[in-house]
Amino acid sequence: MSVTLQDVARLAGVSTKTVSNVVHDFPRVRAETRRRVQWAIEELGYRPNLSARGLRSGRTGVIELSVPELRQSYFAELADEVIRAAEQRGLGVLVEQTGGDRQREIDVVTRRRPYLTDGLLYAPERLGTEDKDLLTTDFPSVLLGERIFGGPTDHVTMHNTSAARAAVEHLLEVGRRRIAVIGAHPDGQVRERASDLRVAGYREALESAGLTVDPDLIRVAAPWFQWNGAEAVRELLAARVPFDGLFCLNDGLALGALRELAAAGVRVPDDVAVIGVDNIDESRFSVPSLTTVDAGRAEIARIAVDLLVERIAEHGAGPGDRRPPRLIKPPFRIVRRESTGFPETSD
The missing domain is CATH 3.40.50.2300 (Response regulator)
Structure with a gap:
């Protein structure tokens, strides 16, 4: 026999309504009562009948x-x-x-x-x-x-633009002046895409530092997979455009770039410092480990x-009872690792 709401209520010494309030996470339940009900739920192994609940409430969970x-x-x-x-x-x-x-x-x-x-x-x-x-x-x-x-x-x-700007500023802080970027969109039009917003941040950082934006250092790569990052670096090296820093618009591009730089005998970070965006799990395990922007x-x-x-x-609810739309951007941080000259940390 499956455990019922009534069984939990009996063990916890409360009403079935109180158990229901705890299961539905209603806030107006005393802390001690909530703990007692949760203990009873765990003790009995109670699992809500989501199908029945959905039929009653119109929700599926x-x-x-x-x-x-x-x-x-x-x-x-x-x-x-x-x-x-x-x-x-x-x-x-x-x-x-x-x-x-x-x-x-x-x-x-x-x-x-x-x-x-x-x-x-x-x-x-x-x-x-x-x-x-x-x-x-x-x-x-x-x-x-x-x-x-x-x-x-x-x-x-x-924060696409400001996070990108911070990434490039980090490369400037470690002494890089010829900074390439890979991941620009192939159509070249400025829209509200991640690529456009991040390239805008790249431009802002260079211009704020008094550096000229060299179009030869802005490289297309789409979609943002490792192989396109590798291809963009191959093209950059073949063009013989000097660069000592590389801003990749995501970590996938950066991982492909690291592989291609190593294959070409370019030392990271000695010859070229590299930074990505996203702080994906793989970024900790590349060789060298990848400095990146954790965007939250x-x-x-x-x-x-x-x-x-x-x-x-x-x-x-009626329109007057609903909150207006909200735009929320969590904070970001630079995760400094070996690809820009910092020792690996336990971040």
Whole structure:
């Protein structure tokens, strides 16, 4: 026989309503009572009947995360962080991979491919600010990334421009003056993409230091995988453009760049100092270990899940009872490692 709510209430010496309040994480439960109920739940191995709860409440206890590609380490690690944050809220996560396909992204945000979920976290790659009207849906949603600004949903992203500027300033601080950047978008148009925002930060740092921006040092690489980072470095070396610093717009590009520099006999950091962005797990284990910008991935996931839970709670309320859309950017930090001349730390 499965353990019931009544069994937990009997063991804890409380009402079934109190047990229900604890299971649903309602705040108005005394700390001592909450501890007693949680002890009883663990002691009996009680597991809520999510199907029955969903039928009663209209909720499933599952949220959806939509990302372009899990092959990109950043999105795989972001998904891991979202799952961890959701578990703390008693939620499951359905992960949808769009492959960066525009129509699939439209299908996700307009709910043309409906799943039995309570809310959506989405990181589009092909949609832009011009598509923000697609987001005017009553379905609880939170936007991740930098492709759409000024939309009708909560938005959690990183400080792309200022983080990029800080990365280049770090290279300047260690004495580099001919700093190349790889990861620029091939169409050359300035939009609200991560690549454009980070290249803007690169330019700002150089100009603030009184250095001229050399177009030959700005290299296209897309998408941001290791092999494209390696290819960009091969082209840079073949062009015989002198450089002593390399800013890679993500860690995947940087790892490919490190491999190609080593193959060409270029010493890192002696000849060229290298920095990336994202602080993915692999960055600690490259040789040399990769200096990078930690843009707050874990905090982005936690905040996004918290905001989505709030929006789910508001679902069905009138417009006047809902919070206005919020834009949140967690702080970032430079993680100094061997690729810019610092000893490996236990970060």
